Amino acid sequence: MIQKKVCMLGGFGVGKTSLVARFVHSRFSDQYLSTMGVKVDRKGVDVGDRHVNMMLWDIYGEEANRKVATSYLRGTSGAILVADGTRPETLETTQILLQRLQDTVGDIPSILLINKHDLTDQWAVTDSALDALQAASRPVYLSSAKTGEHVETAFHTLAELMVPS
Amino acid sequence: MPTLDLPKHLMGYLTDMYLKDMKPAWVRLDASGEHIAEMGGDWSVYCDGTPSIGNPADDLNPVLMGLFPMPDDFRLSQIEGDNERYFDIDIIQHDGCWVMFSDVTSITLRLQKMQQATNSLHLKYSRSQQILERHVGQPVVDKVHAGSYTLKAEGIRQYITTMFIDVRNFTVFNEAHDAQVVMTTINAYLDIILDEVLNHQGIIDKVTGDGAMTVFGVTGEHKHGAEQSAYDAALIMMNRVASHNQERESQGLEAMKIGMGIASGEAVTGVVGTHKRRAFTAFGRHVNLAARLESKAPGGSILLDDPTYQALSDRKGQTFSTVQLTLKGIGDMQAWRNDVTLS
Numbered sequence: 001m002i003q004k005k006v007c008m009l010g011g012f013g014v015g016k017t018s019l020v021a022r023f024v025h026s027r028f029s030d031q032y033l034s035t036m037g038v039k040v041d042r043k044g045v046d047v048g049d050r051h052v053n054m055m056l057w058d059i060y061g062e063e064a065n066r067k068v069a070t071s072y073l074r075g076t077s078g079a080i081l082v083a084d085g086t087r088p089e090t091l092e093t094t095q096i097l098l099q100r101l102q103d104t105v106g107d108i109p110s111i112l113l114i115n116k117h118d119l120t121d122q123w124a125v126t127d128s129a130l131d132a133l134q135a136a137s138r139p140v141y142l143s144s145a146k147t148g149e150h151v152e153t154a155f156h157t158l159a160e161l162m163v164p165s
Numbered sequence: 166m167p168t169l170d171l172p173k174h175l176m177g178y179l180t181d182m183y184l185k186d187m188k189p190a191w192v193r194l195d196a197s198g199e200h201i202a203e204m205g206g207d208w209s210v211y212c213d214g215t216p217s218i219g220n221p222a223d224d225l226n227p228v229l230m231g232l233f234p235m236p237d238d239f240r241l242s243q244i245e246g247d248n249e250r251y252f253d254i255d256i257i258q259h260d261g262c263w264v265m266f267s268d269v270t271s272i273t274l275r276l277q278k279m280q281q282a283t284n285s286l287h288l289k290y291s292r293s294q295q296i297l298e299r300h301v302g303q304p305v306v307d308k309v310h311a312g313s314y315t316l317k318a319e320g321i322r323q324y325i326t327t328m329f330i331d332v333r334n335f336t337v338f339n340e341a342h343d344a345q346v347v348m349t350t351i352n353a354y355l356d357i358i359l360d361e362v363l364n365h366q367g368i369i370d371k372v373t374g375d376g377a378m379t380v381f382g383v384t385g386e387h388k389h390g391a392e393q394s395a396y397d398a399a400l401i402m403m404n405r406v407a408s409h410n411q412e413r414e415s416q417g418l419e420a421m422k423i424g425m426g427i428a429s430g431e432a433v434t435g436v437v438g439t440h441k442r443r444a445f446t447a448f449g450r451h452v453n454l455a456a457r458l459e460s461k462a463p464g465g466s467i468l469l470d471d472p473t474y475q476a477l478s479d480r481k482g483q484t485f486s487t488v489q490l491t492l493k494g495i496g497d498m499q500a501w502r503n504d505v506t507l508s
């Protein structure tokens with residue numbers, strides 16, 4: 001069995017914990033309980049005929065007064081960068097975190113989720129901004145931990161990138 | 166304790182106060198830096214049973230997977246365990262590699278409350294900022310935050326331009342369709358209208374079922390005058406609504422035109438309402454006039470009062486004709502009518 005460490009990275013309140021809860025336990029809560037350090041959850045996925053055990057590191061959200069420490073990133077094989085589509089400034093945070101990740105562990109597979117896509121009324125990422133993000137080499141998904149949109153797809157895509165056939 | 170100059174009983178006191186609750190547990194690794202050579206402390210909090218000598222160190226906890234041998238000092242803090250407890254792991258190099266676990270549940274829960282409060286506040290703040298922005302536009306939001314614009318309860322007297330916009334024939338449409346369809350349809354029109362008001366630094370005073378009252382000049386961000394901003398916004402709206410209508414017609418849907426009335430003059434702007442529910446609004450003779458003009462404007466046309474017309478520095482190649490109107494409560498007056506030529 002292949003074990004892979006995956007870090008959930010993004011600003012605070014973007015939905016990292018909710019995405020893991022949706023993916024691992026198929027549940028969602030409207031309540032916000034901010035993550036302090038890290039909580040590790042696991043889920044196995046099949047990639048072709050191989051079984052990958054994903055160790056999901058749900059890390060606290062980056063914030064001006066509290067940066068994500070690089071020790072959490074050590075040994076990670078992949079990353080899920082998460083932004084909140086109702087707060088475009090959280091996209092910049094994912095760029096900063098991606099840079100820190102690359103400086104720490106090099107160029108590893110990563111994907112970008114722009115989350116809370118169910119909140120159409122508050123959505124604030126313009127189509128042109130999205131086009132620019134999609135032009136970069138990493139996969140981008142508009143996701144929702146609430147409805148489950150693109151959650152399963154996103155984790156699977158990352159698993160495939162981590163264990164290329 | 167080599168460095169602290171403390172009598173034993175004080176040291177013991179501090180240890181009781183700070184360290185006992187942390188229930189430290191430790192292992193020393195063997196020369197390979199991967200296996201347990203020696204151990205101590207209270208492991209019951211961190212593992213089922215005690216770790217065994219000779220076992221791989223990364224068996225201690227999944228977060229250690231793949232980390233050994235570790236060449237330098239290293240720290241993972243506030244790892245959340247299954248039992249709602251938090252622990253730190255420190256890896257210390259000192260004649261070999263040592264791994265120490267400590268329980269930090271109580272301090273973490275305290276910090277959590279603070280972090281939670283800060284983060285929630287941030288989220289609420291950005292949400293209210295977003296709502297404010299949608300109602301009054303970015304320039305006003307910036308001014309409010311900079312403290313240079315406050316909505317005084319007693320009101321501010323100023324010269325402004327008021328524009329009423331209305332989607333024509335909407336009542337007919339409303340009666341002929343399902344409520345959900347009506348809602349989606351009107352929102353598509355209002356999107357265009359409100360978007361251009363904000364693009365031209367106008368303020369949305371109120372949105373009625375099928376139109377809006379908007380004001381320009383309250384914040385003084387108008388390079389060519391509030392009248393020009395309102396007029397420019399009106400022309401762009403007309404064009405955007407026309408292309409929206411074309412699209413609708415190509416899908417076999419009804420098209421609806423918009424009509425507008427624009428008037429300028431002194432008004433008192435400010436906040437009305439009780440302290441639970443307040444709204445920004447403008448009062449003044451010209452405000453009523455703008456509403457009346459709008460009610461007389463056919464779909465596709467703009468009616469302007471004379472002060473607004475005279476203040477335009479750029480008519481954008483549109484032609485105007487004068488019209489005599491008799492308006493209830495206002496009397497006979499001359500206004501300017503522009504049947505907008507689309508660009």
Ligand SMILES: Nc1nc2c(ncn2[C@@H]2O[C@H](COP(=O)(O)OP(=O)(O)OP(=O)(O)O)[C@@H](O)[C@H]2O)c(=O)[nH]1
Binds near residue numbers: 034
């Ligand atoms: N509508 C909606 N709300 C979401 C979604 N994802 C998360 N939320 C809400 O957003 C808030 C924050 O979600 P979390 O998952 O705790 O965010 P986080 O990124 O883990 O936050 P930190 O741990 O503080 O960094 C919660 O109130 C969630 O219910 C989503 O897709 N749609």
Ligand SMILES: [Mg+2]
Binds near residue numbers: 017033034058059060
């Ligand atoms: Mg979280």
